[in-house]
Amino acid sequence: MSDHADTAPVESNDALGVRRRDRAATEARILDAARRILARDGFLGFGVNALAAEAGCDKKLIGRYFTDLDGVLEALGGALGFWLGDVPEVPPKGDYGERMAALFQAYATALRADPVLQQILAWELIQPSAVLQRLETVRSRAVALWMARVRGDTAPPPGVDAPAVNAVLLAALHYLTLRQRTLQGFAGLDLASTEGQARIDDAMLAILRLAYSQERSPT
Amino acid sequence: MSDHADTAPVESNDALGVRRRDRAATEARILDAARRILARDGFLGFGVNALAAEAGCDKKLIGRYFTDLDGVLEALGGALGFWLGDVPEVPPKGDYGERMAALFQAYATALRADPVLQQILAWELIQPSAVLQRLETVRSRAVALWMARVRGDTAPPPGVDAPAVNAVLLAALHYLTLRQRTLQGFAGLDLASTEGQARIDDAMLAILRLAYSQERSPT
DNA sequence: TAAGAATGTCCCCAGACGGAGACAACGACG
């Protein structure tokens, strides 16, 4: 009808808000599909064809908008506070040991609730592509900042290599979480049962308490 | 010459010991090639075609002799004392804590020296096929027996969930070893450097000592 | 020696993969 649509020039379209051709919406659907595939099938099911099918679009568009599967991953990682950005903030109370214990609990909860992150952590051990290494850097920086924030001005007892102890416990958490996803047993413990889970958690907390209790005699 | 070759009926062949058609030798070459591929490229490069090329034989023979790639894996796992069978025996001396410390050191050394085992541990986290689960069972049983042998009649201090603590430390060792193979950094520590390695080892030993020292007050 | 089984080689098959070219439909803009 030749209405000089200056009032809504860019977004003008259907009477409803839906557009049949909308690049932004398509990109979002592709990213959603990517998250879904990674969470469900992991990187083995993460291909161009499968992604296009899951997103309900042509695979050509994946190449056009993200160049690559790596591009999709990059976009996934760059999106919003993806990496523990919205992790439950830990109240910085108590001494170093108590704060680290609280932080570990929060981290464990966040990790166990995020299947995509789990898949990425597992795949890093198989094929650390350039993209995954970049994401790893971002992630580890975010975690380091988070730890520093929680730690505040408290300090571990002298004579303890706190970074090393923390690394050991984080490593254990990672491995046991990844393993529980598929094998559900390790070293005689049943990781799937709530009882086994509790024993593991208790052991990690006990180690934290032992290592960081202030009344220890250094050396 | 119609020599009634009853003296060496089965193995009779060329004047030299080499046979041009020798199923056993071919199977051995295939298994060797499999180990080589797994150590070098991991499970991503582990295919029928690649295996045949590496072994220098036709891929048809793989199917004939092992049915499957899974069959190759099964044969690999069943072969001789593959799973830590030839691990350096740990002298059972000292109390529970000292013995566990020695065992951890031996286990760490064996694991770090075995790239195939590392690849299997990593792949278990990605796709635990039926074969890998079977191998896992055998492996974990072997480790459990080993631990029991080293432990002897010693006991951990009361009030400590020793299996859980051991599981945590073993999990950490697994993860850090797998990670060092590809990413060489974790939680701010440089796993590749001997210094970082030493800090990790020291931290794990310190945790062991803390958890299992006898003069602790239980609870 | 003759027959038959075992071993090894070559070639083909259907299917999935990532990628790209050709083209249709739609929207913005002059």
Place this chain on the structure above:
DNA sequence: CGTCGTTGTCTCCGTCTGGGGACATTCTTA
């Protein structure tokens, strides 16, 4: 209204995968 860039669809290509059929060669046994 006409043009042009964007968005989306369809189709084909080369490659690799695991698998198997047909066949030559060698070894063992009758």
